[in-house]
Amino acid sequence: MQNMTIAAIATAPGAGGIAVVRLSGPESYAVAARVFRPANPNKRVEDAKGYTALFGKFLEGEDAFDEGVALFFRAPHSYTGEDVVELSCHGGSAVARRLVESCIEAGAAPAAPGEYTRRAFLNGKLSLTQAEAVMDIISADGRQGAALANASLGGALAKKIAAEKEALTALQAHLAAWVDFPEEDVPELDEAHLQTVLGGVKDELDTLIQNYDAGAVLREGVDCAIVGRPNAGKSTLLNLLAGFDRAIVTPVAGTTRDVVEQAVRLGDIRLNLFDTAGLRDTEDLIEAEGIRRSWKKLDEAGLVLAVFDGSAPLTREDFELARKCAGRPAIALINKEDKPTQFDAEIIAPYFAMVLPVCCQEEGTRKLISSAVARLLGTNQIDPHAASLSGQRQLAAATRAREAVAGALDAAAGGFGLDAVSVCVDDALDALCDLTGENASEAVINEVFERFCVGK
Known part of the structure; x- marks a missing residue:
């Protein structure tokens, strides 16, 4: 495989200013010469030096279908360590696909996932840890x-x-x-x-x-379950963190019957939020299934935001939720701080890493939770350059x-x-x-x- 010349679109799919088709391998210049004609008739692709560019037209046979720029890299001074040519055409799936098809017709083979970086590793341009970092930086x-x-x-x-x-x-x-x-x-x-x-x-x-765990959270985000009794303020919290009305909020218990998902950015962390059905005893089969899924999501989550109604006394359901959060990365949010407090937070405090009085309708709560989550998950201690x-x-x-x-x-x-x-x-x-x-x-x-x- 290493002696083959490969071709693939190197830019994301969809419309854009340009799309880049990358060739890598011993026949990169020969393939490029068959699909690219320099605008200057005195210039030849085969003679192009490394780190130079030519403007011209892209061809399928003798049919010119676009114009753009070819960038040239001579081995070993390229990303893969091989001869590389990057063909920049106008953005759009149809043009880029046609250019790749022209390269394949001209003698290149379709690149496999990660094959450019794999060749860089095999050719000693990157260590394996650096190669893995390439995918991390793409997905960050x-x-x-x-x-x-x-x-x-x-x-x-x-x-x-x-x-x-x-x-x-x-x-x-x-x-x-x-x-x-x-x-x-x-x-x-x-x-x-x-x-x-x-x-x-x-x-x-x-x-x-x-x-490791804190670094993984910064790179990949964390699944976060929002759990609590009906009307404790879970959906209000989801909407606050999302920045828009993602979940329906009503005073009617059981409004949320299934898990509502929303990805949000909280400081430096991406939270994959899951707003769950209110935890209570019910004979409604649909709501009961939603509650079963709530407990399941709590067990799976890497972070739990347990919401309690601070304006009401602690209930059996509240205590059961607190016990299930014991030993987990969980924060107790005592909501409705703007109302007279009837909730005894000291009873549940031993089961949580942190207990925060909040008002899920106030914007300042977002910053308070962001800081608490960073401390709990250790991301505030990470040196991003280490x-x-x-x-x-x-x-x-x-x-x-x-x-x-x-x-x-x-x-x-x-x-x-x-x-x-x-x-x-x-x-x-x-x-x-x-x-x-x-x-x-x-x-x-x-x-x-x-x-x-x-x-x-």
Whole structure:
């Protein structure tokens, strides 16, 4: 596949100013010459130098169907490390599709999802962690999430892991020399130095792992269930956070009978909100099914906003909801702060990470909830320019490395000998190489790139 020249639309579908069709591979210039005719008759595609552009017409056979610009990149100075030509035509699906079809007729093959970035990885232009960051930055829809992805694309995670590998490799070299060549005069490793190096690596991995969930929230958003009794103010809260009347609000209990979904941006976090049916006993089969779905959504959510009516006394349903929120990332919102308070918040407080008195009809409540959610999910502690883990593959590798380093520390403290420490350090290095992709199998590489879009 690497010796084939591939073609695909690199821009999003739909109408726009321009669309870009990208060619990559050894025949990129030859294919481009068959579908693009420079306006200057003295210019030839085959002679174009890298980092130059030509204006001209796009052809299907001898039929010119559009005009635009061709950008040229010579190997290895391109995104993929191969010869690349980017053809910019007028935006619109019909023109772009016709240009891709012309490229395929001229000898190119259709690109598979993520094939350009895959080639960049295989050609040594990107590490695997940087390749994964490409998809993260494409899908990011918040500034901090995009900044995290951009830091990884710039090599922040790769550099961090390289530093930890370097420390472990130096340690392992000393261990191996001492264990494998006892007849040589190799000094035994100083125990304090051993503890310092292993402890430092473990601390760095601990930080990466602990920040994983918050980083994932910034990149991907979080599912948030709004739950509570009827008329507590759930739909009013949804409308406040959405910024428009997304849900119907009436004083009639049972107005919301099914889960209402709405994506909103709350500060730097995208919340996928789910307004649920009011929790109460009912003989209405339709409402009962809605309530069953409410409990299910609470169990699945990464964040729970439990709304309580502060103008009414605490009920059995309120207490049952509080108990179900125990141990979960949940905030209790005591609504209707503008009315006389009859609700005893101290009774439910032990079951929640935070308890906030609010009025879901006031705009200031949005900012209050935004700040509370950022504190609860840890996103306010994230440095968007620091190294961060992305995806379960990276997390699993980092966790294996951390456990191996912890095993090395235990072996050293338990007097099991430096050979046992050496085995654990080897395991840690293997896990870190898995994380960066140096040991990546074909199956792992396929798994990484299968979630990419075509054209990237």
